[in-house]
Amino acid sequence: MTYLENYKKWLSSDKLSEAEKNELTALAGKDDEIKSRFSSNLSFGTAGLRGTMKVGMNAMNVHTVAQATQGFAALILKENRANDGVVIACDSRNNSELFSKTAAEVLAANGIKTYIFDGIRPTPELSFAIRELHAVAGINITASHNPKEYNGYKAYWDDGAQLPPEHAKIVSDEIAKVDIFDGVKKTDFESAVKDGKIIVIGSEIDKKYLDTVEKQLVNPEAVKNVADELKIVYTPLHGTGYKMVPEILTRIGVKHLYTVPEQMISDGNFPTVKKPNPEFAEVFKLGIDIAEKVGSDLVIATDPDADRVGVVTRTSNGDFMTITGNQMGALLIDYIISAYEKTGTMPSEPYVVKSIVSTELASKICKAHGVTIHNVLTGFKFIGEVIKKYEAEGHGTFIFGFEESYGYLKGTYARDKDAVVASMLITEMTAYYKSKNMTLFDALGDLYARYGFSAEQNLEVNMDGLDGPEKMKALMVSLRENPPKEFGKAAVTTVGDYNTGLFTSLLTGEKTPTGLPKSDVLYYILDCGDVIVVRPSGTEPKVKFYFLTSGKDKSETDEKIALYKKTISDLI
Numbered sequence: 001m002t003y004l005e006n007y008k009k010w011l012s013s014d015k016l017s018e019a020e021k022n023e024l025t026a027l028a029g030k031d032d033e034i035k036s037r038f039s040s041n042l043s044f045g046t047a048g049l050r051g052t053m054k055v056g057m058n059a060m061n062v063h064t065v066a067q068a069t070q071g072f073a074a075l076i077l078k079e080n081r082a083n084d085g086v087v088i089a090c091d092s093r094n095n096s097e098l099f100s101k102t103a104a105e106v107l108a109a110n111g112i113k114t115y116i117f118d119g120i121r122p123t124p125e126l127s128f129a130i131r132e133l134h135a136v137a138g139i140n141i142t143a144s145h146n147p148k149e150y151n152g153y154k155a156y157w158d159d160g161a162q163l164p165p166e167h168a169k170i171v172s173d174e175i176a177k178v179d180i181f182d183g184v185k186k187t188d189f190e191s192a193v194k195d196g197k198i199i200v201i202g203s204e205i206d207k208k209y210l211d212t213v214e215k216q217l218v219n220p221e222a223v224k225n226v227a228d229e230l231k232i233v234y235t236p237l238h239g240t241g242y243k244m245v246p247e248i249l250t251r252i253g254v255k256h257l258y259t260v261p262e263q264m265i266s267d268g269n270f271p272t273v274k275k276p277n278p279e280f281a282e283v284f285k286l287g288i289d290i291a292e293k294v295g296s297d298l299v300i301a302t303d304p305d306a307d308r309v310g311v312v313t314r315t316s317n318g319d320f321m322t323i324t325g326n327q328m329g330a331l332l333i334d335y336i337i338s339a340y341e342k343t344g345t346m347p348s349e350p351y352v353v354k355s356i357v358s359t360e361l362a363s364k365i366c367k368a369h370g371v372t373i374h375n376v377l378t379g380f381k382f383i384g385e386v387i388k389k390y391e392a393e394g395h396g397t398f399i400f401g402f403e404e405s406y407g408y409l410k411g412t413y414a415r416d417k418d419a420v421v422a423s424m425l426i427t428e429m430t431a432y433y434k435s436k437n438m439t440l441f442d443a444l445g446d447l448y449a450r451y452g453f454s455a456e457q458n459l460e461v462n463m464d465g466l467d468g469p470e471k472m473k474a475l476m477v478s479l480r481e482n483p484p485k486e487f488g489k490a491a492v493t494t495v496g497d498y499n500t501g502l503f504t505s506l507l508t509g510e511k512t513p514t515g516l517p518k519s520d521v522l523y524y525i526l527d528c529g530d531v532i533v534v535r536p537s538g539t540e541p542k543v544k545f546y547f548l549t550s551g552k553d554k555s556e557t558d559e560k561i562a563l564y565k566k567t568i569s570d571l572i
Helices: 003-012 018-025 031-038 062-078 096-109 123-132 165-177 189-194 203-214 241-251 281-294 325-343 361-369 380-393 419-434 440-451 468-481 554-571
Strands: 049-052 086-090 114-117 137-141 150-157 198-201 231-235 256-259 298-302 309-314 320-323 350-355 372-376 397-403 407-409 453-462 490-497 502-505 511-513 522-526 531-536 542-551
Touching (some): 003 018, 062 096, 062 150, 062 165, 096 150, 123 137, 203 241, 231 281, 231 419, 241 298, 241 419, 281 309, 281 320, 309 440, 325 350, 350 361, 440 453, 468 531, 468 542, 542 554
Parallel strands (some): 086 114, 086 137, 350 372
Antiparallel strands (some): 298 309, 490 502, 502 511, 522 531
């Protein structure tokens, strides 16, 4: 069907509400918008669904959510695991509760046991609940840190990690078979709850989750030792962390916890920020104002589904600076390993997992302490896969995993990044350094003194519009067909292509396997030791360039990154 035929089909459907029909009627004469909404379906991948909330095939609404859930149900039924159940959670975004109940209605109508939280919950708690309830799968309605116009549908499997590629493909194929209006089974939510087909869960899971998170403390006395002096400012950015983070910090002994009142209100419009993303310095403004008043050294912010956490800390002159995801990952690894060594509690065969686009400083720290480190593709499910492999083999102890995009995990109770446990560990680490009259800024300087200065930066090339996916594909093809010989003043010595699964030395021609699954990622190693990684985003119309650099100081790494960016602008 053409996009106009799809548009007319939706407009004539009796499954649409009056408000939905009015929205579509208002599109008359707006051909580009009609084409955008009806030329293709919202694609289902390993990250599930993500898109803007509006009426149409290529958007997030009750109809696309129901269709996706019907496709997901088909996989669960094929696996004969309907009785194991599916756990559903949602964040504070507009329509999240509606979409979560829609998914529950579809699952229940398909004879699949369904658990649903009694309100908004962090993503990592969903991952925990899947494992705790021995469910076959999970669904989380969230668009993570995206702007307010977005929502999403994350699908999880029985290990608590997001769907592996092979399962995601099955779901995608099944969705394609489902007529969005006539092919979906649905029941009434309240009736299904009354009949026991949908089970509402809440405080009992909360307690078990927080008990488990608390067990991930490295030094339970660290906060208590400086509790009278330690001051923490926290903001959930209108999201799901509003309850769990304050509770866990109070549990571990924080006496002086200050929250940002305006941002403690769960609100899908995110009225105090342009984007509810703790990677952006501007979201900390209200928190810093409070920190200045109360004399806090630290401000913690979590994103709407509380899987990412960002931090600002005081510098030596009293100003506040952002600690990047890479810097925090390195600080936490160093702190955890050092604490284990000091107390003689290092577990057997310890290992750390990070993404290939995250700082190599982490590798230097692990190597210095004899800790194994694994590099995986971007996406926390790949960190989960390493944990799963070790567990299946019956050896190794996972001590930490992280991605540069502000995602961290300690413990195997969940298989997704967890801002609740990360907020706890960051607070513990801050307390430890406070006992030594140091801030996290000081600790970072000490880290660079021991391992050398390191700096990482990202460049995002936006490719909006209907032809965005084609432009992204064309850029990756061009980089493969005309590979750059140098970036800035540095020559490329090795090219890794994760599509072919090979690293190729440009000096010797030798080829070695990447050891990782096939993926549309290019990896350049330069003669100065720096690394540049290129990959298309899986959730947004952009190609991302990652610069992993080292040097004698910040001015040197800044100069190199500027030259790398110029090379890329010349290439595209």
